[in-house]
Amino acid sequence: MPNDRLRDALLRNGLTPVQLAAAMGVDPKTVERWITKGRTPYQRHRHAIAAMVRETENYLWPDAVAPERVAEVAQSEVIQVYPHRYSIPSDVWTRLFDQATEQIEILIYSGMFLTDNPALIKLMRKKAEAGVKIRILVGDPASREVAKRSAEEGLDKATLPAKARNALVFYKPLDGLQNVEIRIHGTILYNSLYRFDEDMLVNTHVYGFGAAVAPVLHLRRLSAGDLFETYSESYENVWNAAKPPKW
Known part of the structure; x- marks a missing residue:
């Protein structure tokens, strides 16, 4: 399903998928899949994106972080x-x-x-x-x-x-x-x-x-x-x- 949280976070920060793709060093189509298909980025990308849009990684991708890791953090x-x-x-x-x-x-x-x-x-x-x-x-x-x-x-x-x-x-x-x-x-x-x-x-x-x-x-x-x-x-x-x- 689409990742509406990521879509909204980009809009709030005035970022386009193309700009995010350039910042992450990935193809714009990859960013589109992150948004429209709810694909989960690699961990290094999740950290960088969360910092860019000023949201937590767990908020943008609730299922990406293991429960035990969330408890540690x-x-x-x-x-x-x-x-x-x-x-x-x-x-x-x-x-x-x-x-x-x-x-x-x-x-x-x-x-x-x-x-x-x-x-x-x-x-x-x-x-x-x-x-x-x-x-x-x-x-x-x-x-x-x-x-x-x-x-x-x-x-x-x-x-x-x-x-x-x-x-x-x-x-x-x-x-x-x-x-x-x-x-x-x-x-x-x-x-x-x-x-x-x-x-x-x-x-x-x-x-x-x-x-x-x-x-x-x-x-x-x-x-x-x-x-x-x-x-x-x-x-x-x-x-x-x-x-x-x-x-």
């Missing part, structure tokens, strides 16, 4: 495990925000620890002006799931919805800026996600505790990996189900 994708979000050094957040050159993605209910930094809006505005694509998903204050999570953390049901409203007020100055999109969601938040290009902080959620005391995984995307990609696809699923806020 997943271990290398984990850069650091923090027992609690509050144990992440502040310079890690600063470095990740500062070094992002392509995309910043945030998935939260309220993420009030971010809004405690008054310089964050100025930084995000600067990043957007430099061409960084920023997408922010905040919990829908009117959703049942946000109120439920508030109760699960031992708070009044109105507490977390209020925090979500405050977060939206905080991010409102970014609304309408080029390269910035903000949406609200009412999904169950299994994890809060913070992506900075090829790095991601995954704040797991634990029943009965606030996100600040839950563990965090620092992941770095690898071509043959699957762990980073799983969370990235999860973000897309929430984004597609979300809606613009009514300011």
Whole structure:
């Protein structure tokens, strides 16, 4: 069957099959077979193509990498495990925000620890002006799931919805800026996600505790990996189900 993921990746990066063939040193007909017939390139070509289109090898060819190899790579994708979000050094957040050159993605209910930094809006505005694509998903204050999570953390049901409203007020100055999109969601938040290009902080959620005391995984995307990609696809699923806020 056709490899639509490869086709779409080429289109997103402005590449034609002829250009890819020239870069890989193969016949254009070979590239056409990779796309239209779903043929799997040699490993050396898979690595090079994945780097060119900025996707993982496992995403482009899910069946090409052996399961045991995917499991091995997943271990290398984990850069650091923090027992609690509050144990992440502040310079890690600063470095990740500062070094992002392509995309910043945030998935939260309220993420009030971010809004405690008054310089964050100025930084995000600067990043957007430099061409960084920023997408922010905040919990829908009117959703049942946000109120439920508030109760699960031992708070009044109105507490977390209020925090979500405050977060939206905080991010409102970014609304309408080029390269910035903000949406609200009412999904169950299994994890809060913070992506900075090829790095991601995954704040797991634990029943009965606030996100600040839950563990965090620092992941770095690898071509043959699957762990980073799983969370990235999860973000897309929430984004597609979300809606613009009514300011």
